[in-house]
Amino acid sequence: MASERAITATVETAGGRGRYRALVWRRQLILAGLGAALLFSLCVDLALGPARYGLGEVVRALLTPDAVPQQVRVVLWEIRMPVALMAVVVGAALSVAGAQMQTILNNPLASPFTLGISAAASFGAALALAFGVALIPAAIAYVVPVNAFVMAMLAALLIHLLSVKRGVTVETIVLLGIALVFTFNALLALVQFFASAEALAAVVFWTMGSLTKATWPKLAVTTFVLAAVLPVFARRAWALTALRLGEDKAASFGIKVARLRMETLMLVSLLAAIPVAFVGTIGFIGLVGPHIARMIIGEDQRFFLPASALSGALILSASSVASKSLVPGTVFPIGIVTSLIGIPFFISLILSGTRRSW
């Protein structure tokens, strides 16, 4: 009897382990698939443009930039490449920022937008665009992004200061965030009201988001921030996963919940503020990216984190392709495309979902 039970238990454990391995294998496959799709989208983004170069010419320009005419080289390396790569990096950063906000606030509606960080950044940028106001002294070329960044960090700091007060719950933080959204939107409207026609056009275009502002230095900064923040989150994958089980459970595992939440919020603000500062507000990635990742791969942070990054990058990269192709020759604000492409896909995922993803 006793040995029989032991045998059954061993078999079950082995079966469980097998199932777990299969699950991990399947999730790794999904990640690989997302990565492949992203790579494909990046290639298409590099290959398309108003200057209709052949595929051979594009590949030559990429592999041996010195062997092609200067114009082809400039188009590929100075115009298309920063934009294409910026789409990938910004998409990943915004999506990861949204994913971790949803995790620490335990709220499916949390994103850099819903907490007012993007709205704050827009307001900072508008101050510079409309009146030339610099919040802290900076080189002329960087007044707009620096302003956006300063305001975004101020908003994050405000949320943090209020959230460490006694008796403040995650729900309160979300409500505070919504209050900030409305405050900064009102301030933005105020700036627009007093702006000249030329400045207004610049502000409106900026708030719609545009990847054409991408340059190599901006790309480098954004990439650096993403590369610095991602490993920190990866190291805390288990703690963050546990947080999704509930604050009390996480605390009972020995996790310092308040500290984890505060540190994550700061990192997320950085991750959200930098892209917004450089390319303007690009909507919905921070909300939709993590949800798509969660629906196809689940809550386990070891997979959820890279999946969020990949899905965000993929949406924005695909949007970049679409924004070039919709009205050839013009620059269609990518924020609009992102919403128009991301939302139907998102809705179809929600409606076809067989299991609860939140």
Place this chain on the structure above:
Amino acid sequence: MNFHKLAAGAAAIVAVLSTTLVAGAETVTVTDVAGREVEVDVPVDRVILGEGRQVYLVAALDPDDPFKRVVGWRDDFKSADPDNYAFYLEKFPQMEELPTFGGFKDGTFDVEQAVSLEPDVVIMNIESRQATEDARYIEKLAAAGVPLVYVDFREHPFTNTEPSMRLFGKLFGEEERAEEFIAWRAAEIRRVTDVIEKANPQRPAVFVERAGGYSDDCCMSFGDDNFGKFVEMAGGTNIAKDIIPGTFGTVNPEQIIASDPDQIIVTGGWWEAYVPGGAWVGVGPGRDQAEALRKLEELTERPAFTGVTAVENGQVHAIWHQFYNSPYQFVAIQQMAKWLHPELFADLDPEATFEELHERFLPVAYKPGHWVSLSDGE
């Protein structure tokens, strides 16, 4: 509803009474650029300008004192065109005292403030039509007996400039002077278009960069109106004509390399108030040409202009941005024609045209500096 009718009726009676009381006034029906028929007592003595830069025309109609009829205006003149603002302020210091309206392109304003200034007419830019109608300003002003008309020097200047000038002339009782300006302006435009029509030269591809360097976004431009149309009149082909659907828009930087324009024309102005130390080209009346040339040269180093024919051949020019929003744009057409077809327009002197405009019609003196070209150095 009944109350509104009653109020409107009462207002109408008051309006009729006041009309009969004011000697010499005559009620006429004018058609504005939106096609609306509006009854106005002319000549008007008290006017609200929905955009400060309407003064470009008002000054031509009332050169003795352009502000004698103006009781309020939008505050854009000072920041958008600080050069001319300073010239006018020197001669007419009272303009600083005029009540101003804030408000952006939509031209929203406070009806109560407007009514309290007791204007005979409110002159709005056509862009503000949507906002004006949404807020039901026309009805509210009408209830106070104030008519509102739309003019346009910016959205569709090709078709709307002359009707707008004529409308101003009618309202101000300066029809003769307005017609004189219109006729002379049309003749000056024909000095370009007639030659182009007759010679039918090969049309160079032209890229007009709107407010180049104003922000790091390249490249704002014009569709088939405003500067986009002026370029066509001057004998060029606007490369953004079929790309930008409306009058204003932005083209993909790569498109400029793809279209490879023969000529590039950048609009500029002294925008220190908006973008301090920005990359914009500060052309304008009395501005330093060498400095403007240096900034224009810098703009050609952006990736979007790499290896473009216009840059290779030094055919890159900068022109005063405010030509896009004033009845003076025919001067820009002349200068652009000279750039695009130097051999056809060797005798044309846009500088002299602009000087004549100031001497014949405007209260301020002409100062050069409205354009520079990289080809000047050759």
